Amino acid sequence: MSSVCPAPSSLHQSPVQSPLLNCPLFFPNRYRSHCKKTTRGKLVVFATLSLSSTNPTENADICSIDFINRRDGAVRREVPHLINENGNQVVDGITSRFQVQDLVSTIRALPSKEKTEFLSKCLEDREIRSLSAFNRLLMALFIADEPDVSSKLFYSMASYGFEPDSWTFSIVSRCHCKTNNLDEARRVLDYMVEEKGFQPDVETITMLINGFCRKGGLQRAFEVFDFMSKISCKPTIQTYNCLLKGLCYVGRVEEAFDMLIKIKEENLKPDVYTYTAVMDGFCKVGRSDEAMELLNEAVEMGLTPSVVSYNTLFHGYCKEGRPLKCIGILRQMKQRNCMPDYIGYSTLLHGFLKWGKIRSALRTYKEMVRDGFEVDERLMNTLLRGLCRISWKEKDLLEDAYQVFEKMKKGFYAIHPGTYGLMILALCTGEKIEKALDNLNDMISMGHLPQTITFNSIIRTLCAGGRVNEALLILVLMVEGRRIPDRISYDLLIAEHNRRKWLLGACSIYGAALKRGVIPNRKPRGEIYMWNS
Structure with missing residues (x-):
């Protein structure tokens, strides 16, 4: 066990008094559980935790916690009040109830050094009397985004007289997954199975598979998947979803589709995330029509496509240069009471503009604004x-x-x-x-x-409207702004002066052009008339 649980010095030191030493601990557990109250008990914690079954990487949902800190039946009077950042009282020293967000914010607000001192004090004062309470502490740190602290505490647990069980190993494996230390997470699982004979839960293994898939390590992910069958751990649809996303991420779409067929043959009902993962794979390789067929199949099975499912199709058809196909999909989407989000509208707008469908882009823009989105x-x-x-x-x-x-x-x-x-x-x-x-x-x-083309357009429009003097002022504005007029600029003005038979003015403009190194195509023609400046 020494190879897995070395005792780091950072948690085995003399504690320093912290303002939160008497703060109640947050002890979530994987199961609905209650800590038993002892006659000399220091903690009575009631916690309810439910891990997300859809995404194993999501934080747990804690409903509420009641805390009573007693010694020999007497309330400890020295427990200070704890006020959160919103000004709400979190702990009153006798009995209190607080929501998970208040507690998670409190844990995150503690500097790392204070967390270490706080944990050391609680452990050395025997606040943690059982392995189940120790496991709850590890899980609390994991949920509070402190996986490193949780792992460090795990590797020092032998010095506090605790021997890890299956749930302990599962928690620390999850912590390693959260910090992307996937090799260490796998090592922990191997140790708990081969050396200790423990059975890891499917959620923990799924988290490890998901970690390898997200990093493109498909081979390692399938090694873990094969490991599940060796220990008789049946994969869930969430496990398959991770593999499907991983396969599609690296372009192995046919294998993903075969896996979808296998899932259905094994009577494991796919969910909307299963179909969306394979749809995304098809769309990325230019097979959006097949992705659309999968969407229709999901609907026939009674599944409700998500906004992500539709966004996947929008991206696929726009990428293939067929954005007009998305118009009917958008209409169908709204008929099914699935409102487009900002990503979907932006994908459509970009696709229409990219492929020159300006009127469709305009309609999408107006619809997007009408639905309350800013472009x-x-x-x-x-x-x-x-x-x-x-x-x-x-x-x-x-x-x-x-x-x-x-x-x-x-x-x-x-x-x-x-x-x-x-x-x-x-x-x-x-x-x-x-x-x-x-x-x-x-x-x-x-x-x-x-640009010069903009000035020329204004000169042309002014000349066409008979506003020659203003057109000349635009030419002067170009020169003063260090925008050198080109041949077209002078040709426009010379042609208008020739039309009006203002030879003197045409000659002046022609001479100015030559002086600046520009040779106009037009030359002054006609009789000399007094130029009305």
Whole structure:
């Protein structure tokens, strides 16, 4: 036993007085249990614990704990009051009841050194009188996210006169899984079976399998799975779910599907997580139609697909370039009273935008906002750019684009300079020149200088509207802003001056272009008229 339970010095030292030395201990157990009260008992603890059967890695659910600290029938008066961070009294020294979150917060709030001193004091004062109480203490530390402290206490338990049992080994194995020390967790299980003859519970083995699967160690996970059959430990559907997720994670989808068939043949009813795991595998390798068939099969079995199940299909079809398939799935999802979440909507919106389905993206955006979700900054910029580009041909979308643009400005989104420029271009194309000029001024005032193509679009729109002088001012603004006008900028102005037969003005613009090293395609033509400046 010495190889498993060495006594570290950190827990075997003279304790230092701590303000929480008389605080009641949190003693959860795997089973519904009650500590028996003794005539000289120091602790009477009533705890109810239920470990999650769906996910073995979840924290346990503690309902409440009653504590009475007595010695020879007399209440110890020196126990201090303990006030939690919310100002609620947790311990009053006589009898108290507190919820799990208060206690877990208290344990987590203790510095590591105080935890060690607190545990040492309790053990040396014989506060822990039985192995079952010791196990409860180990489990309490595990639940309170202190697996290292729990493991350290386990390896020193021999010095306190305790010999580990099956539940002790299971707890410490779980602690090693929680800290991703999977090899040590496996070593503990091997020791308890081969050296001690104990039988580990299926939840503990499942946690170890899950740990290997999450790290991509499928071979090690299946070794543990085979180990279960050797010790006659029957796997649960949660055990299979871990393996299925692991197989799909590394792309071994066919093996996952075969395992699903095996599960059904063994009369072990798959749950929605079983189907979702295999669906995810199919979607990742471009077989979303088969994933959809699995969803329908799950529904026929009476299972209710989760939002994760639908999100898996959204991701698969969008990845395959078939986002329009998701429209019917979204409708079906809502008909089954499964409301989409932020991830599902964002996946759809990104998929529609990626594959150029702008109108579908707009409908999804509006539906997402109507359901109370905020679209993130990156997607808003992408949506606005898509709407601006398509509005050049489909004029009815310009108003929608501008509404999105205004929402971004009012919502303090960071609008990308390229997005700002595209909005101005779209306004010019839609002959909304006043809005275009206003936003050009806003953009420059924010320190962003538009691209030359944006300036050219404004010059073209102003010239088409007969506002030549304002178009010239835009050209000056470009020069002053160190944005060198290109050939198109000068061609637009020279052509308009030629049309109006303002030869002198056309010559001036042509000369300015040559001075800056630009040779316009257009040349001044026509008679000389007085240029009305």
